[in-house]
Amino acid sequence: MTVVAQEADSDLAKKLSNPVASLISVPFQLNYDHGFGPEHGDRETLNIQPVIPFSLNEDWNVISRTIIPVIWQHDVAGPSGNQFGFGDITQSFFFSPKEPTAGGIIWGAGPVFLLPTGTDDLIGSGKLGLGPTVVVLKQDGPWTVGALANHIWSVAGDGGRPDISSTFLQPFVSYTTSDAWTFTLNTESTYDWKADQWSVPINVQVSKVVKFGSQPVSLTAGARYWATAPENGPDGWGLRVAMTFLFPK
Template sequence: MKPGILFAAAAAAAALPLPAVAQDADLAKKLSNPVASLISVPFQFNYDSGYGPLDGDRAVLNIQPVIPISINDDWNVISRTILPVIWQNDIAGNSGSQFGLGDITQSFFFSPKEPGPGGIVWGAGPVFLLPTATDTMLGSGKWGLGPTAVVLKQDGPWTYGALANHIWSVAGNSDRPDISSTFLQPFISYTTPDAWTFSLNTESTYDWKNDQWAVPINFSVAKLLKFGEQPVSFQVGARYWAEAPENGPNGWGFRAGITFLFPQ
């Protein structure tokens, strides 16, 4: 074959769309990046037990829309919302059952659209705590704010990095305890060519007012599928409470989730 024909054939092949499997794997990998330019709406269910002297239990459905907003050619603002819907029973002794909304956590990450030197991806901005709980036992009763940041690298099938924030209470019910809380989430994940993702992280919180750690270690498996043109990721996992506050959860917990993706 003549070199010119060979070159033309190679160029035509390069211009073809990626195979569907490769596109699915790319979308699955974007889900591992908290500041990816990808609209997603996760519904994450968590169940834990072992609260208080009566071994109370708690189930939380976190609704977590992620919306990237382009502000110029170089920067995005990533809006990440966590809206918890909570059911709990006897988490503080004989305290009965409660059901309703918890407090909303709203984060905004200013993030470059392109990775930096060495492929580093990062974002930083403010985080807000909104006292939206429908029951006093489902929320803090406080308004809060503070800084948040994430840094990560995606290297082949691997994604690894950490997300952190700190929230101080600034207003709210004066009869409720003040808040000074640090959240740390180191994470690592591996995405296969057929869009399976295996993830390990902790979602640790340190309460500076009471000098207490909460350290759940989470392992999950996710699979991205398409229903027609709609990509959806399904997740299931388990966690172990390596450290918890007094009267907090203990032992093993369960996590399951479904995420709807809306590629731009």
């Protein structure tokens, strides 16, 4: 690989560490978690997560970030058998300046929506939700440090299902090398205000930007440890692998 190609791949890798970068990407992220309920059930979740930026004017972008979960699970609620289908879709829109602030801060804010697309009561909430979301980060040389957060309240849906008031916090730090390797540490923590419970997985992962022909792709592998979770939630170690298709302008 030439030096110019390495620099281009490294730039793509750094953009992937920025949730509001002006880069179309389509990640397919597969997660495995274990330990649900008294039967220590298993869950595999394929998150399809297209990120599409739109230019509003010469100063502002809006970035659409969608999470479409496809879930396979077994005995997650005692001897509850198998479920397979779509979970609830999370749709975020970040309004973000095209240029960082004078201090190098990159930020975006906007609304987040929870869509009740779950195809089974054990993999969907049955609720329509909405709330605010924000991301703040700084990229300095090979380092990216920041945090993404949102809060969702349920506003409609099945009256027989529990209401939702949930905060999501994702602090992250990553280091990208000159040959497009990225090492990332983050949490994807959720606080359920109705149940007064935290879910805190700590994720460590490594990614590499490669090309299949002319198509740039980021390949990711990692592990997570559940530092805390509800009593019927996952525990111990989980796994993550991902393939992200990149479409630079």
